[in-house]
Amino acid sequence: MENNSITQKEKELVIARLEVVSPELSFYVGGEDKSFSKQDLIDEINKDTNVGKEFVKTQLKFLRAMKDGSLMKVLVA
Amino acid sequence: MSRILLVSNSHHDRPTEYLTSWFDKIVAIAENQSDIKIIELKKEQSNKKELVDMIEKENPQLVIFNGHGGYDSIGGFNREILIKCDDNEHVLSGKIVHALACRCAKVLGKKCITLGTHCFIGYKEDFQLWTESKDSKEEHLADKTASLFLDPAYEVIIAIIEGQKTGEAFARSQNMYRQKLLESIANGQQETVLASIFHNMQHQVCLGDQTACF
Numbered sequence: 001m002e003n004n005s006i007t008q009k010e011k012e013l014v015i016a017r018l019e020v021v022s023p024e025l026s027f028y029v030g031g032e033d034k035s036f037s038k039q040d041l042i043d044e045i046n047k048d049t050n051v052g053k054e055f056v057k058t059q060l061k062f063l064r065a066m067k068d069g070s071l072m073k074v075l076v077a
Numbered sequence: 078m079s080r081i082l083l084v085s086n087s088h089h090d091r092p093t094e095y096l097t098s099w100f101d102k103i104v105a106i107a108e109n110q111s112d113i114k115i116i117e118l119k120k121e122q123s124n125k126k127e128l129v130d131m132i133e134k135e136n137p138q139l140v141i142f143n144g145h146g147g148y149d150s151i152g153g154f155n156r157e158i159l160i161k162c163d164d165n166e167h168v169l170s171g172k173i174v175h176a177l178a179c180r181c182a183k184v185l186g187k188k189c190i191t192l193g194t195h196c197f198i199g200y201k202e203d204f205q206l207w208t209e210s211k212d213s214k215e216e217h218l219a220d221k222t223a224s225l226f227l228d229p230a231y232e233v234i235i236a237i238i239e240g241q242k243t244g245e246a247f248a249r250s251q252n253m254y255r256q257k258l259l260e261s262i263a264n265g266q267q268e269t270v271l272a273s274i275f276h277n278m279q280h281q282v283c284l285g286d287q288t289a290c291f
Contacts, residue, residue, distance in 0.1 A: 017268065020267065021267050022267070024209055025207050025208070025209060025210070026091075026207070026208055026210035027206070027273075028207075029179075029203050029204075029206070031145055031147065031179065035208075058272050061275075061276070062276070063272075071275065074255070074278075074279075075258055075259055077255070
């Protein structure tokens, strides 16, 4: 069963990873008309908005897939 | 002309402008196939009435949506709902559908299949996109970050236009997602961006008849 709660440490991890993203990049998602810079995303995460929560979940899934080897299994399938 | 492709390009904000720019690559490929007629509903034309009228009049075998979406709907220009569950999804019966729109494969796509859509290819959750946020079509097409997302997403349509079965086309798209991820890892692409490609790959689905052809 997937745990949907996000801890403060997990948020900090994702924010630390965002800090190194190029400032030239913009992120678009879902029904949002606006783009999100890395600073916008950090603000969304800190404010616990839906965009922030979904962004953190995406990042954590990727990190877990790297850690448990499932990413590599998918990539070499 | 024996094959008819109908596309809705809502083209009303930056992400949908990127989709339109990228879709022009597909138009160029389709135009090289002498038997394909392309009907495009762009901007204000991407509305419910024109879409339904055009489907009834032209009976396209392939219907493509480039816009925003929700679990039970697909949107057009300025988010006008084009297709919605328990309203008009039956108009897609007998067709192959591709939706580059968030979430709509999860509920709407499944419902379409139960009502006779041959195949529905799309995304069960949000489609995430990173770009260099450029303005012009030429800059969109030169945006290497956007290409990591849009090349694999549109590969499935190119394969369908080239005559591959829907299941084969889906596999080709999934393989391109893998290729983009592997190349990006090797090139040291930022992992934050890779996570979004992985997200899109994992939520892309091909529902219904895997042997349908356009």
